[in-house]
Amino acid sequence: MLKISNTVELADWEIQITQIRAQGAGGQNVNKVASAVHxxxxxxxxxxxxxxxxxxMALSDQRISKDGxxxxxxxxxRTLELNREDALQRLKELIQSAVKQQKARRATRPTRASQRRRVDRKTQKGKTKALRGKVQL
Structure with missing residues (x-):
């Protein structure tokens, strides 16, 4: 059983796992055997x-074909067991990312108080800028 959320679980018969043991591509460690899982x-x-x-089905992910x-x-x-766990974890993350609800956006309009503060700051800056370089008696 693969638990996706508190209410959703996938049975073992729904997930097909093929284990592949393939020879390394070459290089220095030619004798290394890689264990892959599909x-x-x-x-x-x-x-x-x-x-x-x-x-x-609406996700635009390369791992999902048109026929679902x-x-x-x-x-x-290196081990098949770890690769199997990794593949199951990635499937779980894929399903969770598809059904994750977007957080509600906060209001983009500034409040009255923040507008007033901004205006006050601007006028304050303007006054000090205008007085710069003037001789004060």
Missing amino acids: LRFDILHSTLPPFYKERL IVVIKAQSF
Whole structure:
């Protein structure tokens, strides 16, 4: 089970994980074996709520295909278990980012008090600027 939020969980059968052991590209450590994981998740055939599905399909992310399949590749770590956890974490973050509510914007209009303060400061600056260089008796 992958817990997305307090109310939403994904079952293990919904997430397909293919484990790949690939030879390194070369260089000095030719004998190193990299362990990669490909995670595949079908948005449209999942048990996610309809709101989640709509928001995920609307995302402009390269990992999401037109037919609603998410493919996440993880190969940062040497072990398959760590790569598997990394891929699951990235899927969770992707779903959470899709359904995150935008915070309400604060009023952009300045208050009366702040407008008055600004006017007072400006006039104050103007007075001192005008008196600069004048001889005071």
